[in-house]
Amino acid sequence: MSATAYQTALTDQVQAATSDARRVLDQAAERKGSTLHNRVADPWLCAQAQGLTDALHAGAVRACHHLAHAPGVGHAAVWRPGLIVCADCTPALTPTTKEDSTCDRCRHHANPIHAGLMIVGPILLGYGLCRSCATETGLATSGGDCRG
Ligand SMILES: [Zn+2]
Numbered sequence: 001m002s003a004t005a006y007q008t009a010l011t012d013q014v015q016a017a018t019s020d021a022r023r024v025l026d027q028a029a030e031r032k033g034s035t036l037h038n039r040v041a042d043p044w045l046c047a048q049a050q051g052l053t054d055a056l057h058a059g060a061v062r063a064c065h066h067l068a069h070a071p072g073v074g075h076a077a078v079w080r081p082g083l084i085v086c087a088d089c090t091p092a093l094t095p096t097t098k099e100d101s102t103c104d105r106c107r108h109h110a111n112p113i114h115a116g117l118m119i120v121g122p123i124l125l126g127y128g129l130c131r132s133c134a135t136e137t138g139l140a141t142s143g144g145d146c147r148g
């Protein structure tokens with residue numbers, strides 16, 4: 001395969017992975033009965049997405065060996081920067097007990113933590129917020145979905 005053909009195939013795979021990621025997110029939202037926001041308006045969320053994109057471009061992100069060989073839907077977490085894994089390797093993103101009760105935005109202890117997910121290209125980026133940060137970023141409604 002020529003370099004150009006390979007590049008095209010790779011781009012196709014990334015595009016397919018991007019729509020797969022979108023589908024995963026749609027299904028997750030449907031299961032939890034939560035609303036998907038198509039536009040990220042919160043500056044903190046935008047900064048997380050930008051940070052991930054920058055790290056990817058800088059080559060500062062480690063991917064599990066499955067993703068290294070075939071681009072697919074990647075899973076990343078705000079509390080675990082620099083790591084992207086495939087669906088099978090998501091246990092690698094499991095937060096520590098302390099991290100699991102710490103808001104990713106204000107870094108305060110919080111219980112419960114509201115789990116959020118945003119999509120950055122073919123990557124699903126997870127984050128966990130305290131009630132007030134969840135409210136400020138538009139993640140939680142009064143009947144919000146909680147983790148932990
Ligand atoms: Zn993997």
Ligand SMILES: [Zn+2]
Pocket residue numbers: 103104105106107108129130131132133134
């Ligand atoms: Zn917070």
